[in-house]
Amino acid sequence: MEEKLVKEIGQEGVSRRQVLAGTGALAAGAALSHLGGLVSSASAKDGSTEKWPWPYEKLDPEKTAQLCYEEWYRIFCGGAVISSIFTQLREKVGEPYKAFPIDAYIYLEGGQAGWGTICGAPAGANMVFNLIIGPRISGSTVAHKMCEDVMAWYSQALMPIYMPKNPKVTAELAKTVSNSPLCHISVGKWMKAANKPLVSPERKDRCARVAASTAFKVVEMLNDWKDGKYEQATDFNCGKLHGITGQQNCHECHGSKIPQAPPPPPEEPKKA
Template sequence: MKDEKKEISRREILIGTGKIAAGAAIVSVGAAGLIAPRSSKAAQFPWGYTKLDVQHVGDIAYEEWYKNFCCQAVVTGLIKPLQQKMGEPYASLPLDAFKWGHGGGVGWGTLCGSLNGAGMATGFIAGPEGEKIINDVIAWYAGTELPIYKPASPKGNFRNVNQSDSPLCHISVGKWMEKEGVKFFSPERKERCARISADVAMKTASLLNDWADGKYKPAHGSNVKDNGITTQENCMECHGDKVPTPIT
């Protein structure tokens, strides 16, 4: 009788252990299901493109700047319409992941966040071909009096536009602030950067539309090939007579 009880107890333990293991497996599979991408198919890279309404892209970017600043504003202006038009894989892309690019990279004043955003969005869309497009956008940004964009319902006003001659946030915004006579956290500066984000998103969308039509032709050459070193166009402005030069 004792042996029978032992056998029953042993059997119950084994069955109970099996139930626990099965439950753990179900939980594990369930958790994996929760974090799995929405599409079971692996996304081919690049993700592709369909032509966008350039004005609509700019309007989205302008509004988004006041929520998450320049980098995320431009990514959102370009990617959000593609999420709506094309679905996956764009639909699963978390746009909040791009906020870090504001202020030239969390305020470090390097490449303007709007250009960072344009470059990342163009990378998803066109892959390596996108490099020529963002190169042209950067050259346009540095050589154009901005902002151009005029919102239907402005959140602020300012007097001046300026040509930065540089893709760097620090130089671009610094020159404009001096010209406008305002501080960085002023409403005028915020409005200026929101509109420039719209400008960059719109310029990028315009070039991408040409690319989609097979009409895009790169306009700007390679700074590295032209100068033998990574560079922008106005070295003397920051370096004075201490410009780094390549060894020849």
């Protein structure tokens, strides 16, 4: 799995050989030193928040989900996922969580300012993983794997899962599977099943509960990581299978007319 992941990562700017050498993007950074001031200034950053992992104390998933549900009505899906976790860590840990501008992330709502791209719940989750555990440039691929896991989990879950205490909408809500981390698709499928418009209290409470369900899952994963128990649950192929970044349920959008990506060059023969 580790080698598989770094093979995929190796498709981007950092060569597979560099990653396999265990130095990853840091080595690539050094290799890019001919770029002049940039790499050195990037390396000479303040650095106080760019040392990973950030200190983490285990949280209660249930409490976090309830906080997230309530925060949705203040700063919506992405902001609520981040806030429900970081507000508790500001109290339990302090910095660097206190210095992180949680409230900036309200724009993750509606698939980023209403454009229907990635749902704020997985977008917030991805951010939390990478801020706490660190990006793969820090030497760990765990956060990268958790992004894959949480987007797969979100896509496959019958949502919403989490039932808040004192929900604003007391009627039973429809549950749907999105098969996608995109807001437009996730919300659209739910609206169709529930026959409720975007502006309805039911749709809003559904989205608040989806965010809360995601915050619950994120804390479970972080707690497992803290206990040394986290193992990647999914085997996301990152474009390897069909030669382009994306999910592998191509037919759902493309129907039977799935475009063929230009083929990659033949692999170099293995040395004996």
